[in-house]
Amino acid sequence: MTKKLLLLLTAALIAAPLAAQDLGAPMGEDQPVESVQVEGEGEAGPLRGTVTDESAWSDIGIAIPAFATDRERPTPANQDGTGALGREIARVITADLRNNGLFKPVGPDSLPQPGFAQITAPVFGTWSGRGAEMLVHGYVRARDDGRLVVGCYLYDVALQDELVREGWVVSPADWRRSAHKCADLIFSRLTGESPFFDSRIAYIAETGPKDHRVKRLAVMDSDGANHRFLTLGSATALTPRYSPDYSKILYLSYVDGNPRIYVYDIGSGKQTLVTENRNPTIAPRWSPDGKYILYSMAVAGNTDIYRIPATGGQSERLTNNPGIDVGGSYSPDGRRIVFESDRSGSQQCYVMDADGTNQKRISFFGGRCATPEWSPRGDQIAFTRIAGDFNVAVMSPTGGNMRVLTRGWQDEAPTWAPNGRIIQFFRTEKNTGRSSIWQVDLTGQNERRLPTPVDASDPAWGPIRP
Amino acid sequence: MNTKIATILLLASATTLAACAKKAPEVLPPPPVERVTQVQTTPQPNQTAGPRVGTQQHFADAVGQATTIYFDTDRYNIDTQDAAALQAQAQYFARYPQVTFTIEGHTDERGTREYNLALGERRANAAKNFLVSLGVDPGRIAVVSYGKERPVALASNEAAWAQNRRAASVIIN
Numbered sequence: 001m002t003k004k005l006l007l008l009l010t011a012a013l014i015a016a017p018l019a020a021q022d023l024g025a026p027m028g029e030d031q032p033v034e035s036v037q038v039e040g041e042g043e044a045g046p047l048r049g050t051v052t053d054e055s056a057w058s059d060i061g062i063a064i065p066a067f068a069t070d071r072e073r074p075t076p077a078n079q080d081g082t083g084a085l086g087r088e089i090a091r092v093i094t095a096d097l098r099n100n101g102l103f104k105p106v107g108p109d110s111l112p113q114p115g116f117a118q119i120t121a122p123v124f125g126t127w128s129g130r131g132a133e134m135l136v137h138g139y140v141r142a143r144d145d146g147r148l149v150v151g152c153y154l155y156d157v158a159l160q161d162e163l164v165r166e167g168w169v170v171s172p173a174d175w176r177r178s179a180h181k182c183a184d185l186i187f188s189r190l191t192g193e194s195p196f197f198d199s200r201i202a203y204i205a206e207t208g209p210k211d212h213r214v215k216r217l218a219v220m221d222s223d224g225a226n227h228r229f230l231t232l233g234s235a236t237a238l239t240p241r242y243s244p245d246y247s248k249i250l251y252l253s254y255v256d257g258n259p260r261i262y263v264y265d266i267g268s269g270k271q272t273l274v275t276e277n278r279n280p281t282i283a284p285r286w287s288p289d290g291k292y293i294l295y296s297m298a299v300a301g302n303t304d305i306y307r308i309p310a311t312g313g314q315s316e317r318l319t320n321n322p323g324i325d326v327g328g329s330y331s332p333d334g335r336r337i338v339f340e341s342d343r344s345g346s347q348q349c350y351v352m353d354a355d356g357t358n359q360k361r362i363s364f365f366g367g368r369c370a371t372p373e374w375s376p377r378g379d380q381i382a383f384t385r386i387a388g389d390f391n392v393a394v395m396s397p398t399g400g401n402m403r404v405l406t407r408g409w410q411d412e413a414p415t416w417a418p419n420g421r422i423i424q425f426f427r428t429e430k431n432t433g434r435s436s437i438w439q440v441d442l443t444g445q446n447e448r449r450l451p452t453p454v455d456a457s458d459p460a461w462g463p464i465r466p
Numbered sequence: 467m468n469t470k471i472a473t474i475l476l477l478a479s480a481t482t483l484a485a486c487a488k489k490a491p492e493v494l495p496p497p498p499v500e501r502v503t504q505v506q507t508t509p510q511p512n513q514t515a516g517p518r519v520g521t522q523q524h525f526a527d528a529v530g531q532a533t534t535i536y537f538d539t540d541r542y543n544i545d546t547q548d549a550a551a552l553q554a555q556a557q558y559f560a561r562y563p564q565v566t567f568t569i570e571g572h573t574d575e576r577g578t579r580e581y582n583l584a585l586g587e588r589r590a591n592a593a594k595n596f597l598v599s600l601g602v603d604p605g606r607i608a609v610v611s612y613g614k615e616r617p618v619a620l621a622s623n624e625a626a627w628a629q630n631r632r633a634a635s636v637i638i639n
Contacts (some may be wrong), residue, residue, distance in 0.1 A: 301591025
């Protein structure tokens with residue numbers, strides 16, 4: 001931002017708060033995906049051969065040939081029709097399972113293509129001969145109303161048995177969601193874990209030099225597709241959080257010259273201040289049921305944590321301490337909040353009841369504890385560990401079993417996958433200040449960078465989509 | 467003490483404050499553009515040479531490096547060097563009571579984003595409170611924290627970080 005603009009914004013603040021002027025076109029409402037019965041004979045067979053050993057996952061060979069189509073038809077989802085779309089869907093599933101280091105899938109580009117009749121009656125010999133242990137089949141059918149039916153089947157090649165099947169009706173624009181749903185089905189069936197691929201990420205897109213960084217609110221699917229910028233970049237945007245139902249995003253904007261939290265409505269593209277107040281508000285968070293918003297507010301220089309009903313109303317102060325109390329993350333049952341405070345002299349992590357009572361420190365392992373985030377499973381808290389370098393670490397909710405998962409120079413601000421198995425964070429490069437979003441699994445062994453069109457920071461992973 | 471500060475203030479207009487820096491950054495930010503400045507005790511609003519009252523340049527010409535104070539890592543206390551700079555600012559603002567300004571609080575990059583926003587707020591308020599204690603009307607002072615979002619020194623080393631841990635007074639015009 002130019003100095004002139006800064007002065008203009010400051011002047012605007014002094015005069016009167018103006019309506020936000022940094023918003024791009026609205027995205028529109030998120031459409032639910034409908035589940036349907038899919039082609040096949042009778043019920044799925046008994047469940048056998050569940051894989052529970054993490055170390056074994058990546059050894060499973062999964063063949064994912066192109067999805068078949070009952071009839072080649074045009075669809076807005078793919079200019080070459082439903083057959084080509086079936087191949088694309090298999091590619092997306094393959095990328096989901098491979099990129100997260102969970103399996104070793106083989107995609108449609110190096111496999112024979114099954115016909116429609118084989119989807120429910122696989123030729124197992126073809127696949128066992130290729131060394132595949134698991135086989136994914138599926139089909140795409142364009143309905144007369146333009147919507148797509150996508151079926152997804154998982155087979156155990158050795159047992160020659162169907163493990164699971166599911167189908168979805170999606171609008172052509174949502175075709176990737178059917179692929180993520182299928183990847184989720186496969187992942188859940190083989191690991192016993194909850195799904196996470198059909199989810200979105202809000203983050204901050206960064207461009208420009210280190211001393212004039214342009215920071216825009218942006219969103220994307222969990223694999224980086226369907227990327228959208230939501231703000232234009234004239235005002236610095238920071239620290240977004242998706243609401244649990246994906247209808248809103250909380251984030252910080254300097255649009256009126258001061259750091260303030262706004263509630264951005266995804267359907268309408270409009271936004272409102274989280275609280276009408278002259279004081280700066282930072283570090284927004286949702287309660288797991290979406291009914292409360294946590295925020296941190298500085299009054300006369302001292303920052304404390306407050307909560308307010310998401311529908312508006314009276315704010316309630318949760319911390320009252322001369323130190324900096326900031327952030328906060330609810331336990332999945334909504335009863336407790338982990339937050340950071342420097343009341344002891346340096347940033348450490350504390351837990352309190354959701355009404356602010358029973359505050360007690362949980363981090364005692366040396367170094368500093370910042371940006372704690374409670375896992376959606378409830379069993380772990382991820383945080384930024386500051387001990388020389390900044391790294392992402394996890395601990396139990398009582399502060400035990402601390403494990404450092406990353407080794408960057410500055411890895412910051414963990415956010416959990418909806419199933420609590422993977423953590424995203426952002427990594428800042430020394431000197432250049434360039435940032436990128438990375439993810440790591442709980443073993444710390446599978447780490448990868450997420451593809452984003454420009455530099456990226458402050459990732460916030462949303463829940464499984466409705 | 468007061469005499470000493472007053473002496474420094476007198477010197478401040480003609481020289482820079484860098485000489486008395488206890489914890490000044492090794493590499494200082496670029497100095498304000500040098501201009502021929504009248505060392506005078508009364509304002510002359512209609513003068514044509516030099517910047518207008520109510521501009522950052524006029525302020526910087528008058529107080530030199532004292533437009534900005536610097537902090538140690540994670541600290542927000544006003545030490546003697548900061549106090550001297552804020553005394554210079556207070557004297558300027560007493561002389562030009564129509565001038566309003568913003569104190570921008572900043573941190574270095576070696577902190578988490580939200581904590582740094584809170585820390586920048588603390589620093590800017592520490593500077594504001596000190597100026598108010600020197601008689602500056604709090605209604606003339608706006609405060610904003612940028613945390614680590616707006617560094618002036620771009621390297622990732624101690625010298626750069628020392629320059630970025632700052633509270634800068636910026637004239638509103």
